[in-house]
Amino acid sequence: MSNIHVTTKINGDPTEYLCAPDETLLDVLRDRLGMTGSKEGCGTGDCGACSVTINGRLVCSCLVLGAEAEGAEIETIEGMADGDQLHxxxxxxxxxxxxxxxxxxxxxxxxxxxxxxxxxxxxxxxxxxxxxxxxxxxxxxxxxxxxxxxxxxxxxxxx
CATH class of the missing domain: 1.10.150.120 ([2Fe-2S]-binding domain)
Structure with missing residues (x-):
């Protein structure tokens, strides 16, 4: 299975990554990009611990494939604070x-x-x-x- 190249924006920053076709956005964020703020609580979209927004829409990142982020704007908990200033x-x-x-x-x-x-x-x-x-x-x-x-x-x- 070959990896998919994805170009997206995460917390306003242009981001590129490779992911497997069946890899979730949650796994990409945590394992490939080191953004461990989003948590896996259930893996089935029932708990909301992995919530992010994609193009302004609130989603459970455990239910979205990493490849689906192509061209999207994603906001995670890591992008909530402005430097040292908390939201x-x-x-x-x-x-x-x-x-x-x-x-x-x-x-x-x-x-x-x-x-x-x-x-x-x-x-x-x-x-x-x-x-x-x-x-x-x-x-x-x-x-x-x-x-x-x-x-x-x-x-x-x-x-």
Whole structure:
């Protein structure tokens, strides 16, 4: 089986890689590109730990083939902070103690950022619905939702 050459943008940076036809984007990110922020929790798209955006669409990278990234723009957790400056969501997760073991946190942060880009003023119900595809065993979700809603309020005030 010959490898496939892929040209894409990851977190704004032009990126090229070779991957097997059956290799997932999650495996490419972690094993070929050293971007270990996205986690494999289930491998079946049920937990959201591997969430990334492709052309602005939230996806589980364990369900996308690496070859499907050809020509796409991908955003991962590694691209969320701006250098040493945390993204407001990352800061609010710390302030609200909305993270514990860290397995689900990258995927939840990527999903929450995607939510706020599409809906900068979500209700609690909308936030819970949007993040329903991200499973967490540690926090109980309430702190996560509070951090997301608090970030949304701050971002609205700043704009």
């Amino acid at each position: 407001p969501l990352q800061q609010k997760f710390i302030e609200h103690a909305a993270l514990q073991c860290g397995i689900c946190t990258p995927g939840i942060l990527v999903a929450a950022k995607s939510l706020l880009e599409k809906n900068p003023d979500p209700t609690e119900e909308e936030a819970r619905y949007w993040l329903a595809g991200n499973l967490c065993r540690c926090t109980g979700y309430d702190k996560i939702i509070r951090a997301v809603l608090d970030t949304a309020a701050d971002l609205r005030k700043a704009s």
